[in-house]
Structure formats: C-alpha cells, structure tokens
Amino acid sequence: MEVGPVKVALIGTGYIAGRHAAALTGLGVEVVGHVGRSGVEEAAARWGGRAYRDTAGLLAGEDVDAAWICVPPDAHGDIEHALIAHGVPFYVEKPIGVDLAVPRRVDAALRASGVIAGAGYYWRGMDVVPGLRSMLAETPPHLVRAAWHGLVPPVPWWRVAAGSGGQVVEQATHLYDIARFLLGEAEVVHAVARHSPLAEHPDLDVATVSAATLAFDSGPLGVFTATCVLHATVDAAVEFHCEGRKLTLTTKFLRREDGDGTHDTPVGRDPLVTADERFLAAVREQDPGLLVCDYADALRTQELCCRVRDVAGTA
Template identity: 85%
Template sequence: MKVALIGTGYIAGRHAAALTGLGAEVVGHVGRSGVEQAAARWGGRAYRDTAALLAEEDVDAAWICVPPGAHGEVELALIEHGVPFYVEKPIGTGLDVPRRVEAVLRDGGPLACVGYYWRGMEVIPELRRMLAETPPHLVRAAWHGLVPPVPWWRLEAESGGQVVEQATHLFDLARFLLGEAEVVHAVTRRPSLASHPDLDVAAVSAATLAFGSGPLGVFTATCVLHATVDAGIEFHCEGRKLTLTTKVLRREDAEGSHEIPIGRDPLVVADERFLAAVRDGDPGQVVCDYADALRTQELCCRVRDLAG
C-alpha cells in the first residue's frame, strides 16, 4: 500500500517506523522543515504542501501529523481527492474546524480514522471484561508531566491546551469504555513558570465528570513537572481497583496485585488496523472514526472552556 506522511515531527516518525515495519511503501512526505531528512530515512519524495503531493503521487492513504492549529485545509484536500486518512489527535484546537471536516466526511467522504490509539491496547478486551464483572463507581485519571519542547504546544491558540492536546487520550478512553459524560465542574490555574515565560496554556487543570452509565470521574492534568510521571486511568470498583497506564493493566483486590502488560505498541496496532480497513474497505476495523473523535473533542473543549 502506498502511503504519505503529512508532518515531520516526532509522532510522524513513529508512524513512519510503524508503517514501513508493516510493509507499507512511503511515497511522500509533506513538511515545512526536516522533510528531506524524513524522505531520506523512510523513502519517498519531499514536498512542501499537500497539493503538490497529491498532484504527483498515487496515494492509497495518508497520515496527518500536524500541530492542532494546522488542521482543516489538509483534511479537506484529502477528502476532495478521495484519499483515506489517519489523523493524529487532537483534530483541532477547538470545534469549528473538526465539525466542518466531519460534515464533509459524512457527505460521502473517504475513510477517516483518528489516532486515539489507547483504544488499540491489546489488554482493552480484558479491561472491558473486568469492568463488566465489577462496574466502576469512581474513575480517576491523570496526565501529570512537563511542557513538551515544541514551541506551538505552549500557546493555547496553536495547541488547544493540555486537556485538549494531551489528556484527551484519557477522556477518550473513558468515553470509549463508559459512554458519554456531563462536565459537572472544571477549574484551571495558570501559574508563571520561570522555565517557560511564554507559556499561556493552563498549567494545572481539574475536572469532575458524571458518566451517564453511573460513575463519577475526576480528571487532572499538569505540565509543571520535570517529566511525565503520571499518565493513566483508574477504575474504582466494589472490592477492586483497576489501573491502566501506558505499560500495564493492574488489578488490585483482596487477592493481591496482578499486572498484565499492555501488549504490542498500540500506535502500531492502530496503524495496522487502519491499513486493513483501507485494504478491505471496512470502516469497522479502525480504532476510532472521525465522528466519534469529534465527541471526544467536544468533551475536552467543554472541560477547557468551562474552566476558563
């Protein structure tokens, strides 16, 4: 399968490695910088814009790995050319662009997937089984880390803020497992950080959610630390606590503590499933379709905007 990568940052490199490992042929890269280096490493030709790529290459599928504020034109160009695409989360900084893209996709657009790859963890079926066995009463999720090195992340107009850009994985997984939620309360703090004087995103966020299926949820995020020390979600059930991180699914109950590795890299799983969906013409194989991702975007934006 012939694929293209739009964007040349860290996440584009992870997808390039995954795709070549899965046997896809990378025929083109689009980017403002580092595009020649990406082409030299992964194969294909370098382009400065999506229009030039589409004019020159026969592309079966594209991966969109651009900053949140750069979404919109790329998706619409691919839709116009009928090219299926996998777009990294978040799908925008707000709601206007994602809602416009979703409306065009709904009107006969190509297959589109969003990179909520936590859903692709191989332990998710086991987690679902345990949650069905002992339904949760309280959900606690945290994304506690540092300010990423890319300049756009520090500006809310370009990144959407930490809840929209990073903690969105946790909100999405909670939706995926528990259903829709109401935002009961949300608050943020914007302290001055000496190490990042230009930071204008909220450095601390907390929100309380009420899920229609019953549980209450407490979600917190901060970027004041030296590294990512917490990135996970806990489910507090009767007599049992279940914790999912990027490494393991942990069960704690009267019998002790037991850990199950998450399995293969879920980003690779998500790429594999999208390639199969494109090959088979089967949207049901993707980890998350665009319409479902829009609902996660709406939830994260409600949290951010309610907090102010």
C-alpha cells in the same frame, strides 16, 4: 485500488510522524511522499518517498492510497479537505483541532464523501483493553480517577493555547477518550484551571493545572486532573474504582488490585502500531468498522475536552 503495496504519505515531520513512519516499515506499504516545512528531505531520505512542501504538491505529484496527518492542532482543516476532495483515506493524529469549528466541518465533509478517516486515539488498541472492558462489566466502576501530570513538551506550539488548545485538549485527551470508550458519554459537572508563569517558558499561556468532575451516563463519577509543571511525565493513567477491586490502565500495564493481591499485565504490542495496522486493513477492505477510532468518535472526544476547557474558563 490496484493489488500491491498501499501507497502512503506522511504529512508532518515531527516526533509522532517518525513513530508512524517506523511502524509502517513493518506493515507492507510503500511510502511515496512526505510533507513538511522542515526536516522533510531528511524524512524522505530515511523512510523513502519524495519531499513536498505542501499537500497540494503531494497530491499533484503522487498517487496516494492513504495518508497520515501528523501536524500541530492549529494546522488542521485545509489538509483534511484536500485529501477528502481527492478521495484519499487518512489517519489523523489527535487532537483533531484546537476547537470544534474545524473538526465539525471536516466531519461533515467526511460524511458527505464516504472517505474513511481514522484518528490517533491508540490507547483503545492496547491488547489489555478487551480484558479491562470485561472486568468493568463484571464489577462496574463507581469512581474514575485519571491524571496526566507531566512537563511542558519541547515544541513551541504546545505552549500557546492558539497552537495546541491547551493540555486537556492536546495531551490529557487520551484519558478522556479511553474513559468515553469504556464507559460512554459524560457530563462536565465542574471544571477549574489555573495558569502560573513558568520561568523556563516565558511565552507559555496555557493552563498549568486543571481539574474536572464528570458524571458518566453509565453511572460512575470521574475526577480528571492535569498539570505540566513537573520535570517529566510521572502520571498518565486512568483508575477505575469498583466494588472490591481497583483497575489501573497506563501506557505500560493494566493493574488489578483486589483481595487476591496486585496483578500487573503488560499492555503488549505498541498500540500505535495496532492502530496503524487496523487503519490499513480498513482501507484495504473498505471497512471503517476495522478502525481503532473513527473521525466521528474522535470528534465526540474533542467535544468533551473542549467542554472541560470552556467550563474551566481557560486553556
């Protein structure tokens, strides 16, 4: 790679692509292109670079050093394989698919090619996570309780299982991933899900509530719940119940509750920015060990979430 700014492209023009574009403005890169079916000209005008309708056009028209894939879950596969064929490292937003077939093929292609690929499990990049890991080593958890209780997102693809994979795969996956990251692998002991019609979303076919019991190989049991029937996201947290204290991680703080009282530590810097910065460092140094999460590990989280969904019997 030539010395100078890393030339990057964003594939997708939705909310999360905008967050990455904003983060990249402070990370010393040159945005050379955007790919999207709508809003692509606006994205190019705002963030720089040229607008393209597909990945093939982008790769034919630009020298791309790294790409961000920010597309709906059902749009994965062809994009990743095109980038791998051109040797372009990529950062793919979670989830990496609606099921396992496409991600497993992508993972095999990555292993064969050696292309660096990161994934958007950016909770791992929170400033407070190393401290949380240390506290869990001091007092190992007996019980993990995690909840993602919120609303139906406004994008139409989310409401359809074939488009999103359902709430566990698309949204609550952050909870399953950070638990895996801190505690290791888990067996799905039991899972159940229910679908209730919602008047505001007549086309919704994903589960509106789910619950799963997990047994982690490291010892603790876990109870994970999710629902999308509320007016807003009121819970997005993982609780670790340890001997003598409770530790709670949210997107805003790490809370420690013990005999000394309650202590909150802000999560600090936006972990999405940290994940982007570390992906760029991995690309520059050709060192996948710098990634917050690599594709192979994201696949293991995808496998866990799909097991929960499959045991429950509905997305």
